[in-house]
Amino acid sequence: MGNIPASLGNLSSLESLYLPRNNLSGSIPEALGDLIRIREIALGLNWLSGSIPRAILNCTSLAVLDVTENQLQGSLPTDIGFTLPNLEFFGISYNQFSGPIPPSISNATNLVELETGLNNLSGGVPFLENLHKLQRLLFSANHLGSGGPHDLSFLCSLGNATGLKMLRIEDNSFGGIMPDCLSNFSTTLTDLATGENPTFGEMPRGIGNLVNLTRLLMHSNGLSGGVPSNIGNLRNLVVLNLRNNKLSGVIPSSLGNLEKLTVATLKGNSFEGIIPSNLSKCQNLIALDLSHNNLSGTIPPEVVGLSSLSAHLSLSRNHLTGVLPFEVGNLKLLAYLDVSGNMLRDKIPASLGNCEGLLVLEMQDNLFHGFIPQSISSLRSIEELDLSHNNLSGEIPKFLEAFDFLRILNLSYNDFEGMLPIEGIFKNMSATFVIGNDKLCGGMPEFQLPKCSFSASQTKKFAHKMQLPIFIFLGFLSVALVLASLYLYRLKRKRESVSTSSLNVSYRTIVQVTDNFSSEKLIGVGGFGCVYKGILHENGNIVAIKVLNLLHRGALKSFIDECEAVRNIRHRNLLKVLTVCSGVDYQGNDFKALVYEYMVNGSLEDxxxxxxxxxxxxxxxxxxxxxxxxxxxxxxxxxxxxxxxxxxxxxxxxxxxxxxxxxxxxxxxxxxxxxxxxxxxxxxxxxxxxxxxxxxxxxxxxxxxxxxxxxxxxxxxxxxxxxxxxxxxxxxxxxxxxxxxxxxxxxxxxxxxxxxxxxxxxxxxxxxxxxxxxxxxxxxxxxxxxxxxxxxxxxxxxxxxxxxxxxxxxxxxxxxxxxxxxxxxxxxxxxxxxxx
Missing domain, CATH: 1.10.510.10 (Transferase(Phosphotransferase) domain 1)
Structure with missing residues (x-):
């Protein structure tokens, strides 16, 4: 904390000054320019203000100058490349520098890293043909370029930088056509980001030459034409973002070659034709967004059933037809699914109920018909559900009342009938939308629906229909009362000698309590296993049961460590472990589980x-x-x-x-x-x-x-x-x-x-x-x-x-x-x- 003392300038033999992350404030002392042997000055991640003293920028011995993430301002001297000829690292990112990048920077031929992102730099970028050793070039988030046709000509001067690994120029004002010379960059390039610039033209035809790319970010440009098929050569690609361009033609099937791909975003273009089925070969894909295009045909079952998809799948606002494939049920961990704005028909597949991780489900503006399937009741984590503008019918299921986390429910413009539920989300008119369902009645008064009424014949038919269930219910009730009395008597005696902490829970008990590890009992998935909710029959306690996946490396050690850790700790703000289960399952495999107090309000993360x-x-x-x-x-x-x-x-x-x-x-x-x-x-x-x-x-x-x-x-x-x-x-x-x-x-x-x-x-x-x-x-x-x-x-x-x-x-x-x-x-x- 405090200021940098000017007395450091008296250390005439000092070669390295390393002071990052020290909450330093004030200005950089001019006296540091007196350090004639200085090679490294690293002052990043502080609160320094003012400008870089001219005396420091005249230290010809300086190899590293890092002032990243401060509050410095001013412009770069026009002769900086001549006064710092030995510079290897120059980092000024996350400051308030303004003005142009001096052409003389190309004279600093030893530069390996040039990082000027997140400043207010403006003007054109000079040719950098002499920076043969350059590995990282970061110009992101400035005001560079003028929108003119030659803004990107400097890129072609980087052809001699044979070790270039990172090139990021996104979020600037670079105009003109994306130059083909990008294809000629070194195969060492791993990160290429040109997005959010007013560039245009086609993607470089030879983009597939950059075989070591892991990230290709060309979003929010004005790119047009098709995606080169040789993009399938980028077998190390992890993130592909081409959203919000003017790209057209078909989505190349060669994308299926990108086995390491985890995020693919092609949203907001004019792609047409079908969704390539061999996208299913991208077994590491967790997010796929093809929305807002002109895609047609049916949804490939292989793609919609790609079980790795866990974050995001959006196919909305296209011209897709046919059904939502049954294989959608494979997406058990998917959080966001959007197929809205298509021409999908038939019934909502019952398998959708397997997608228990869903938080957002958008299916509006399609041709779905029939009832809402009962299996949807398994989506207990759902927060947004939109089924509006379809042809769905029948009664609105009451299980929607029990969706505790549901914050938006839109069932408008369907053909639902009968009584509108009144509990849960249905209490909130601002979160529930049912307009355009003329056969609905009842509900909360704010919905202004007609009162529900039954004709005499309906009433008689209903009463006759209910006679048998009533008799059966009364019979069961009598038996249940007798059994309950016996149970309570036994429970009272058992509680005298059995406490929760002394329970010896067996594998069989865990199976019973979790309904054979039913997905309906699943309340969480962690790094070493799954957590289920259950009720211990011995004492009626509601518990959370963490079942360890012993195939996961470290799970057994985690179990042993946790047992040892919680053995002797007792505090009101520590989660209590009630008991453990350590045995074998019905196949003879090792089985480990921990039984905790159940916390009804979930986690702070929730x-x-x-x-x-x-x-x-x-x-x-x-x-x-x-x-x-x-x-x-x-x-x-x-x-x-x-x-x-x-x-x-x-x-x-x-x-x-x-x-x-x-x-x-x-x-x-x-x-x-x-x-x-x-x-x-x-x-x-x-x-x-x-x-x-x-x-x-x-x-x-x-x-x-x-x-x-x-x-x-x-x-x-x-x-x-x-x-x-x-x-x-x-x-x-x-x-x-x-x-x-x-x-x-x-x-x-x-x-x-x-x-x-x-x-x-x-x-x-x-x-x-x-x-x-x-x-x-x-x-x-x-x-x-x-x-x-x-x-x-x-x-x-x-x-x-x-x-x-x-x-x-x-x-x-x-x-x-x-x-x-x-x-x-x-x-x-x-x-x-x-x-x-």
Missing amino acids: WLHPYPRHDEGIGCTKKLNFVQRINVAIDVASALDYLHHQCQRSMVHCDLKPSNVLLDAEMVGHVGDFGLAKFLLNTSSDASANQMSSAGVRGTVGYAAPEYAMGSDISREGDVYSYGVLLEMFTGFSPTNEMFKDNYSICNFVAAAVPERVLEITDDILLQERESCMSPGGPLYGHCKTKDIIQESLATLYEIGLACSVVAPRERVSITEVAVQLRLIRNKLYASGFHG
């Missing part, structure tokens, strides 16, 4: 990020208010404080993240999943005292402490870092959001806004709550005339998060201190009259 983000935007029904989020933050801090300092054997969780924080009926947070937890040998916070190295302790990307990636031992400070990343509780942004890349993290995002601009980075739900509280009649109206207690609390919360997530482990705040500070914030809110 509340913060209830479904995947996609191009058309997102929404959320579940809402945690400000005080609830603070309470959960306190619960998690209390759990960590117990593990770190109050256990008989101190413990490190090693995998703290929102999906491992479970919420009970009272919204109390419970930390769970101790599969990666490790004991510490003593109570010292010294990381060297840990039981074992964290080599192999990976945690989760975005939450794991950075030192773990470098082989450091596990420590309490690692958990504290993960806790700091829970800043997402208040920003609403996951640390793995696509905006956080290239060393730009959620911590950098927050640090740039604290303390003056905290409202700009805060979750919109909390801002709406703040506005409501500050309005006349709100609980904070009088108080906020002089002081905004919510804004002040947010600033303190973010500062706590940043104090937890500093890069140096020993500089992180203690979790005990975090818990104390959070309670002070909550008490201050309560004292001001704010209770959420």
Whole structure:
């Protein structure tokens, strides 16, 4: 923290100055230009302002100059390539530099990496023919180019850069035709991004020459013509994005050769013809978007049944005909399915009920007819369901009332009849749409449907039809009462001697409780197995059962570690393991399962990020208010404080993240999943005292402490870092959001806004709550005339998060201190009259 001392300029023998990620502010001292032997100056990821001193840009010995991600401004000197002839790395990305790229940069012939992305640079790009050693060229997100026909001519000057690996020029103002010389780039090129520029013309015919490409991003250009068939030569391609162009012709069948492809986006073009069936060969594909084209013919069963699809499948707004193939049921993990705006007919396939991971299902504007199949009742995670503008008939199924997460239901313009349900989503007129179904009646008064009435003949027929079921029901009821009395008597006696913690659950019991591992009981899928909901017959407790997939590497070790970890821990904010099952299944295979308390409100992840983000935007029904989020933050801090300092054997969780924080009926947070937890040998916070190295302790990307990636031992400070990343509780942004890349993290995002601009980075739900509280009649109206207690609390919360997530482990705040500070914030809110 603080400024860079000018006295560093007196270190005349200094060759390397490495100060990234230190929260440094102020300007770069001119005195650094006096370091005549300096070879490396690395000042990235700080808060430095002003410009780069001219004296530094005259240090001819300088090989590395990295000021990435600061707040620097100014323009680059016209003679920079002459004054820094030995430059190998030049990084100024994520700053506010303006003006042109000087032509003299080509004189720095030793340049390996030239990174100027996310600035305000403008003008044309000079020829770079002398940069033979160049490997990375990043010009992304500037104002380069003028929209003119020769803007991209500089690309052809890169032909001599035979080791070029990354070329990113997206999000600029480059015009003209995409030059064919792109095809002649080195086969070492792995990343090519030209998207979001006003370029036009055809894709380079020789694009297939770039055989080592892993990412090809040419979206939102003006590309026309067909996709070259030799694109099938790019067998290392992982991401292909050609959306929002003017491409036409057929989708080349050679795409089926791209066996490593995981994301393919061809949305918003003019492709015609059929969907190539050999796309099914792309066995790693998780997202496929062919929407908004002119495709015709039927949907290939092989493609719609590609089980790897788990994130996104959109075939909407085409001219597809025929049926939705039965094979759609193979997409058990798919989150988003959109086949709307086609001419699909026949009934909705019952197999769709197998797609239990679906969060969004859009089938509107087709020709589907018949009833909504009963199997759809399995889609218990669904949040958006649109079946409007079809020919569906029959009654609206009552099972839709039980869809707890459903936030939008559109059944408009069909031929549904009978009584409109009144529970669940049907209570909310703003979320339920049934207009255009003239035979519906009843429902909530707000729908203004006619009252349901039955004729005398219908009533008599209904009564006669119900006589037999009533007699049968009464008979069963009598028997059930007798059996219930016996059961309750036995249960009372059993409870005197059997407690939950002493249950010995067998494989047979697990099979019975989960209905033979029925998909209807499945409530989650984790890294080492599946989680089912069930009721233990011994005591009637509702439980969550994690069944380990022992074929997964590390699953058995995770089971053993978790059993050891939870054996002696007891705390109100830790998820309680009731019992375990360790035996064999009916085939003689090893079987392991853990039985937990069931948390009715799911995980914190469910509340913060209830479904995947996609191009058309997102929404959320579940809402945690400000005080609830603070309470959960306190619960998690209390759990960590117990593990770190109050256990008989101190413990490190090693995998703290929102999906491992479970919420009970009272919204109390419970930390769970101790599969990666490790004991510490003593109570010292010294990381060297840990039981074992964290080599192999990976945690989760975005939450794991950075030192773990470098082989450091596990420590309490690692958990504290993960806790700091829970800043997402208040920003609403996951640390793995696509905006956080290239060393730009959620911590950098927050640090740039604290303390003056905290409202700009805060979750919109909390801002709406703040506005409501500050309005006349709100609980904070009088108080906020002089002081905004919510804004002040947010600033303190973010500062706590940043104090937890500093890069140096020993500089992180203690979790005990975090818990104390959070309670002070909550008490201050309560004292001001704010209770959420």
